[in-house]
Amino acid sequence: MSLDLVQMILATVLAAATPLIIAALGELVAERAGVLNLGVEGMMVCGAALGFAAAVETGSTLAGALAGIGAGMALAALFGVLTVGLAANQVASGLALTILGLGLSGLAGAGYVGLKREPAPHLAVPGLSDLPGVGRLLFGQDGFVYAALALAVAVSWFLWRTRAGLILRAIGDDAAATHSLGLPVRGVRFLAVLFGGGCAGLAGSYLSLAYTPFWTPAMTAGRGWIALALVVFASWRPARVVGGAVLFGGATVLQLHAQASGIGLPGQLLSALPYLATILALVLLSLGRRRGGSLAPAALGRDFTPHR
Amino acid sequence: MTAGTGRAAAADPRPLFGAYGIVKRFGDFTANDHIDLEIRAGEIHALLGENGAGKSTLMKILYGLLAPTEGVVTHRGDVVRLGSPEDARRLGIGMVFQHFSLCENLTVAENIALVMGRGLGRAALARRIAALGETYGLHLDPERPVWSLSAGERQRIEIVRCLLQDPKLVILDEPTSVLTPGEAELLFTVLERLRAEGRALLYISHRLDEVRRLCARATILRAGKVVGACDPRAESAGSLAAMMVGAQVCEVAPAAPAAPGGERLRLDRLSLPAPGLHATGLRDISLAIRGGEILGIAGIAGNGQAELFAALSGETRAGQAGAVLIDGVPAGHLGVNARRRRGAAFVPEERNGHAAAPGMSLSENVVLSRHATAPLTRFGFLRRGAAQALADRVIATFDVRKAGPDPAAGTLSGGNLQKFVVGREILANPGILVVDQPTWGVDAAAAARIRQALVDLAAAGSAILVISQDLDELFEIADSIAVLHAGTLSPAVTRARTTREAVGLLMGGAEDMPPAVTGAVPPSEAAHAT
Structure with a gap:
């Protein structure tokens, strides 16, 4: 295998990991605040549809990405009003949001099926991008990839180095205790849900603007669910989200290459690899969990209604 | 604070904090019914009452967690609005909760940082925790996660968190309910010291002997109303209990000793x-x-x-x-x-x-x-x-x-x-x-x-x-x-x-x-x- 082939494979792995990183980071922030939003898939697919539509109409990838973020946030706002404002059941609302998102995206994207546009431009730094072996991998990705990595650093810094991040983690650990200190539980939770929606929308728009530059209904193909599993796999830590996403992305790409090179395994089994990896990760994680404290935010999935 | 400020506060005829005509209704239920309460600097004031007498509601109003339906809270004679615990803390009101308001998976320092202002670095906070621990004998390891600590240590966090804000009034809700007798003794020493510094303490407890030992004034609530005020040192535990429940509490009568069975x-x-x-x-x-x-x-x-x-x-x-x-x-x-x-x-x-x-x-x-x-x-x-x-x-x-x-x-x-x-x-x-x-x-x-x-x-x-x-x-x-x-x-x-x-x-x-x-x-x- 030549150096360039390795680089090409690694670049594809990173591209496959990018939407997972972005969506999982958003969900991680929401879950750290104690809100479990199972609607990631729905918000993602809406981001993909509206992102592609906006990009086609305006001709701008940036406008598409922003439209994707907006679509994800709009759905997340609905979820936030239901679960944070009205204390509706988070699991049921999240599942409904996924179904709603799949339907809405089909409707909004109906006129754009079959259209194609140029994928998002890749970075090209004279000299650096042509370095043999690493140039394309490090300096030749599109903007989404760099944004995803920057987002991981930013989320990590926010959660553990800022006062607002501390308050968010405290709310996810014990909402009643945090409320009794006078901190705005519902406000912070709502913002965290919005952030999660924006990230899911951005991840979706990456799929239709850069990864496969066209729109087709339900094109997220379960990546929203993988992102949800990834948050657990990463035990709610941003750095591990990146590692896990690369692992899952790698499983996807490996499966494609294995099929192409004609390994004598059924394609369906190889396609199932990423999902099997998720299950395995969850099993391993719960096996290694018997120390003190809890890995998951203790108030995850519990609604909170203050008296006043 | 020094003893000097304590004397100055005592000379001020207006109470440090006052609550007048406090009414709080939840739907049809009246938890507080025209309650008046005055708290002076340099006193430990007991708030006595049965479960459901309205003590917790009143405290939450004083700490800004609940808004009263009617009535006002005053600070040195001026009416103040307590919109949130943050407002209360700014006025110098601190609270030590009965069921601790601590996040178990955060560290001691993080739990304390939640209520401290912006711009206080980790190292500076750790220094202040250590200094306060030295002064009052309340030692804490700032990096320990709360889940690994005993109830006594958790209460210490609550108290340190409260004292770091230099409060003028400390509200303590059933502070000894989870402590061993030894830990309770330590707490009483700290409370006496806070009183001597000229701070006011509002002490809520079921344990009447503690109230009689610590407090010079007591306000007694029953069914949301103030039913009496007294000097608990001049009362017996039995008479205090009688005021709380409105009737003589019968002692448990020992049954006739039956011959032990198998x-x-x-x-x-x-x-x-x-x-x-x-x-x-x-x-x-x-x-x-x-x-x-x-x-x-x-x-x-x-x-x-x-x-x-x-x-x-x-x-x-x-x-x-x-x-x-x-x-x-x-x-x-x-x-x-x-x-x-x-x-x-x-x-x-x-x-x-x-x-x-x-x-x-x-x-x-x-x-x-x-x-x-x-x-x-x-x-x-x-x-x-x-x-x-x-x-x-x-x-x-x-x-x-x-x-x-x-x-x-x-x-x-x-x-x-x-x-x-x-x-x-x-x-x-x-x-x-x-x-x-x-x-x-x-x-x-x-x-x-x-x-x-x-x-x-x-x-x-x-x-x-x-x-x-x-x-x-x-x-x-x-x-x-x-x-x-x-x-x-x-x-x-x-x-x-x-x-x-x-x-x-x-x-x-x-x-x-x-x-x-x-x-x-x-x-x-x-x-x-x-």
């Missing part, structure tokens, strides 16, 4: 692994109780009480059948219902969710624990009438106050629901009764009623095991007392041969038997000695 419940070297992250394993627990006897198990929460209760009730099954003997027959392998059929009954600590299903009616809750021991079903179908009749009998016998004919269990007040769940089991006439925290968070009148029922049941020949953190309770009703610490049980000692101090030392984990209990005997002999 051994009914025995644990024989019961060991169980810790069932979860925060749980405690049980090690080599042995005890024996005869008919007519009450064994009290003292200990601080989290030392294995919940696990011991589960092993006794059959919620956790013992490894060997012979580890639990009911009337001499191995029962360790039996589940809850099988043990109930052998004549045992169980009242868990948590009323809502364990002893009773809060969303279900009282008659349905009767079925939940009595379907094996009372004729409440026929061919697998419920006999609603029989269940209702049994619920009504419990309600009548134990004076359970409720709204409506068959309300949901969750709508009852804590004391009334506790009377109901204890009564439900006692009416089964159990040969063995295991009760965890029988009067936790229950007002004095209901607590006396429950204790009396336990004493009467023992007099009728039942063996009773009471797990409690309330030493006064154990010394009032138990024939012998053993201490559970870190999953091991000390030998049971008859009540007459031990003291609160000796039990307190064991609760704190003292290895050696303190001198007061040199006459300790192995559990079976101790039980037989009563």
